[in-house]
Amino acid sequence: MNYVIFDLEWNQPMSASETVKEPLYLSGEIIEIGAVKLDEQFRLRDELKLYIKPQYYTRMNDRVVALTGIKNQHLAAKGVPFPEAFDRFLDWCGEDFAFMTWSMSDIPMLADNMLLHGIDASELPVCYDIQRIFGREIMRSEVRYSLDYALEILQEKGDTAHDALHDARNTAKVCDRLDLNEYLEEYGSKVFAEAPRSRVYESCGELLADAELREFTCPWCGETVTCEDFLQSGNGTYMAYGLCAEEDEFLLQISAVKHQPGEYRAKRLLFEMSDDLWDIYMDKKEAAERQ
Template identity: 30%
Template sequence: MNIIVFDLEWNQSPIGQAGEHPRMPFEIIEIGAVKLDEHYHIIDEFRRLIRPKLYPTLHKYIRNILNYDEKELKKTGVDFKKACTDFLRWCETDESIEVHEGVTVKVPYSFCTWGPSDLSYLQTNMDFYHMEKLPFPLRFYDIQQIYADKYSKEKTICKLEKAVEHLKIEKSRPFHAAVNDAYYTAMVLQKGHFGNIEEKFTFDIYRHPKSQEDSITEFHNKVLDHISGEFDSRSDAMEDPDLLTVKCSRCGGKTSRKIDWFQNTSGVEYAVGRCFRHGNMLASMRFKPASDSSNRVFAIKKIVPISKTRYKEVKSKHDQIEAKQREKYMNYRKKKGLK
């Protein structure tokens, strides 16, 4: 696996939303990356500063954390299309593999990032300049989440610097420079004892399936990921029997429902089913707007095995929410004078 760990620095309107371009609220000003071998050792580095066009003045918060200013960007930066083209060419390798007798293809590369936002902002900037799109569906490795899954009981994500400190990685470079943050992300991957991460990928959701026929379903690392096509509304989606089905993330078989779908205070839907072979499965589902101009949505569903302790926590939360809804309903009836 050809691994590219990359990081971005970006700027935004220094006067807030009033000066924001609707198609590109965050303008990339630096691309930094490191290339790793199969043992996660760094074999090459990439860095480009980018001369901003939309927001030439740095936002005060961004200026305070960066190791350069507008003068350096103007002096040494290149335009985004050139920087991005150079980066994507650098990601490629001359290595080839034989996929069929006499047929070879270049070894593909996989992106690693600290969190999911870098890929989204990269594609936003690429679309703004009408560049060729990245492959779809796009798998990548979120090292921030992989680290949280291993080292946090609650699977809570943390800042890169905290992970570096926890793993006792030497702080030999300043943070908040893209190539340096890519370096530290690679060091977390190298020192974190995550084993083979090949099945620990996630899907980028900057682009999504348009129809249910094109929806994405993938079993990997004891996880079932499903990204649906578009629905007219959230309520329509919650009436779709296929979307509401909770399958076992290990064998793909049907489960018996233990906890019906319910929505927590942050808007995430949850349900629990039980596979007679592999135990309880927790399904979580988030909805994302399909566009800025309509009510259409698509769903991101994830199903994972859960422990008895976690099951009790989810059941308790379900019962609390159900009790509150029942109390609210009874108060309404009482107010209306109904029995």
């Protein structure tokens, strides 16, 4: 079993009107994958850095250039198309692997870019959010800390931020200071993304009232599961609890994506329930009941 710590950099559209909306609303197109591979004893085994030539957002956004230093000429010379880069990445990950990322923003971006290129994302590996583990286990807090801050607290000297490989290495440095053997069981969750949904809603309220969005097929037993009501989880995202007839438990996450006023679409990710996701869900549920 390998643990693959990865980080992505992505380009953004120049303006809202240039944003790709089909087959899905594309908030970013991946231009770099940086990854480090740990073995099952969490020893550093290998590194990988891939540049990707964007197909949709072909002109680099100035803000992204300022942040990452990645320029058009660079991608033209070194980038490969996403499907090729993704194949190389998967080959490198090995037969049996789990993903580790800092925060949960890279997983949905990876899923969106896979779906954009028609790559099946219905079954991603077990994912661990190292930011969450650091916050809970080291800081005893629900706060989401930056990677820089975590390195500072741990008195580790990190590589310069906003390079995908540097950020993956820096996350590995934090991992090295965590008792992963002790923590991982509580935090691991398999992730399932679905094909883009085409239905357009006039409002977020109309979207949330669509009963179909609370239904999914259990990836383990194939039963149709109807979730409980959605709870607000901030930033246009909602979560709902689902229990299948075979007692498999899930957390369904839904994002109400606003394409333009009066035009909303739903994106959904299904997470296998973990002890940590259960805690997150119960916190939201209790907060909703208090209101």
